[in-house]
Structures are given as structure tokens and as C-alpha cells.
Amino acid sequence: MASSRGPALNEELQCSICLEEFTDPVTTPCGHNFCRTCLSKCWTNTQTCFCPLCKDTFSKRPDLKINTTLREVVQHFKEKLNLGESEVFCDICDGRKQKAVKTCLTCPSSYCESHLEPHLRVPRLKKHKLINPVENLEDYICQKHERPLELFCRDDQTCVCLSCTEGEHRTHNTVPIEEESREKKVKRYKHNTLNTP
Template structure:
């Protein structure tokens, strides 16, 4: 990821590892670092300080993920990877092809060739296909092991004395 250039990349870059932030945390002085990078800097040290401005902290600060920065970084990474599926087909033997779709029912990844039965076989046509994603488990209910679904309920209030 460090190879990508541009001003936005520099703003989203950890000054310790020089890569785009992973689990970004903010120090009390307001500087941002990857959680693991900062923890490594503070391992085996008596005094904790900001690696950027060198401000010393009286005690080791409790680090929490900077959720806003994490979301910006995630959006940036998604834009960089747009159209570049890193997911490989689960069915291919030998040299695996890039997956084009993920099936939420089968919980598998398919290249264009192996996706064909999902377009032809009646029972497979009912399956929910989405663009290939690396984190297929995010689309599956962990409790029910089924695709996430939206449900709408029409609530009507009972009215007394209505005809």
C-alpha cells in the first residue's frame, strides 16, 4: 500500500511504518499512529512519548481506535482496490482464477466459468450473488449462518371503537 502516492496517502500514513494506517490511534498530543506501531515504540520503555513531537506522557495513555480516521482509511483502501478483486475462486483446480462473484448461500467464491451453474440450475438461481468480497463472513449472520436480510414490519396501532 505504501507504493501508492498522492497527498491523501500522505495524510493517511503512519509516520512509524510509513504505510497507510492500520487500527489508527491518537496520542494525547493529537498525532496518529498504527496501534501496533505505537505499542512497539512503547514496549520496554519507562517513559512514553509521542514519536513525532516527542511530548512525554506522565503515564502510558490508554489507546482507543480513532474510528473516524479508521473509516476514512477503509474508504481510501477500498477506492485503491476498486475493480481489483483479490479473492480467488474456491472451485478452480491448479491455477486459481480471480473470483467475480460470491454466493451468500454457498458461502463460496466463483470465477466466471464456475459461476455458470448459478445462472443455469433452477435451485442455484435462487441463491444470492454479490460482487466478490474478501470478507464474505460480514454478509452472513453468525448466529443463523445465513445471508443477512432486511425485514420490514408494518405496525398498526389498535384503535378502540373503530368500525
């Protein structure tokens, strides 16, 4: 799936707060883009409005308008991506397979809305790692331990599971994958702004 997306384009179309593709993108006076709801939540219960990315402070709350051009680019990107993607179907459905809404890395299986329901209700299943449906499930599972890849080993620059950290990666610097992803985005942003003429 990652190969069908243009990685650089995809990252440019993601909000740095929610790390998802923009929804109703707005632009701050300093030129950074965020989802309207993400930025609103960021500014709720605060006296000072500032850019979550560069920390520029605004003397008064900016009147933010939706960046219609960026919204159209994101929509076009999503449509193009969906055309190139094959659908993921529920592994549990008998007969006519329903489209999967989530993939569970713990089980490992993909579920339609009705078969996902126990994961949302049963306390033990609520602890499972759910992600958006993926075809290539093996890319998200440790091939050695058959557990979800939830951590990033900074020493070896690779994704690892919890069992890996009890073995060969025991003394290594590991962080949650989401944290590593956020830090790389910030570093890339800083690198791009420092190298812009």
C-alpha cells in the first residue's frame, strides 16, 4: 500500500496534529496547514493562539478560512489512491464478503462493521491493536514472534514487536512507532524550512 502512495506527497497532505489526511484544511497566518477541528481543539481553553508547528504566537485568534485548493488536492489524492487500491474484505463473513472497516493486528484478521463489534464491546478485545484495513498484513506483524510491530528500534532503524525488546533489542533505544513518525515529520519540516531560500 505504501508503495502506491507517493510518500512525499502523502506526508504533505497530512495534518501534523492528527497525522491523517487533511479534513477541511485551514492555513495559519504563518503559513502552516491543519485540519480545522484539530486546530480548534488546540486553541480551546487557551488565552494565546499559536501555531502548533512553529510556535508563532498570534495577538488575536485568526479568522481561519478553509483552504479550498488544498482540500481539493487532498480529495483528488484520496480518489486516485482508492482507484489504485484493491478492497480488503472481512475474513469472518460467510458467503458474500463485506468490505472490512478495520484490521486487528492481534488476531490477525480483517473485520466488517458487524464482525468488528466484539472488539468494541468485549473488554479483553478492546485492548487489541486495530488499524485501517490492510491487505499486506504480514508487513505489520513480526515474522519472528507473530506479534504486532508496535515499536521502532532507533539503534537498528527497524520496526520491532514487544517480544523483540526482550531479546536481541533488549538494550536498544526503542520508542512507539507513532512517536518516531511524529519526530521524523518535525525533523523533515525543520530541514525543509532551513533549506528553503
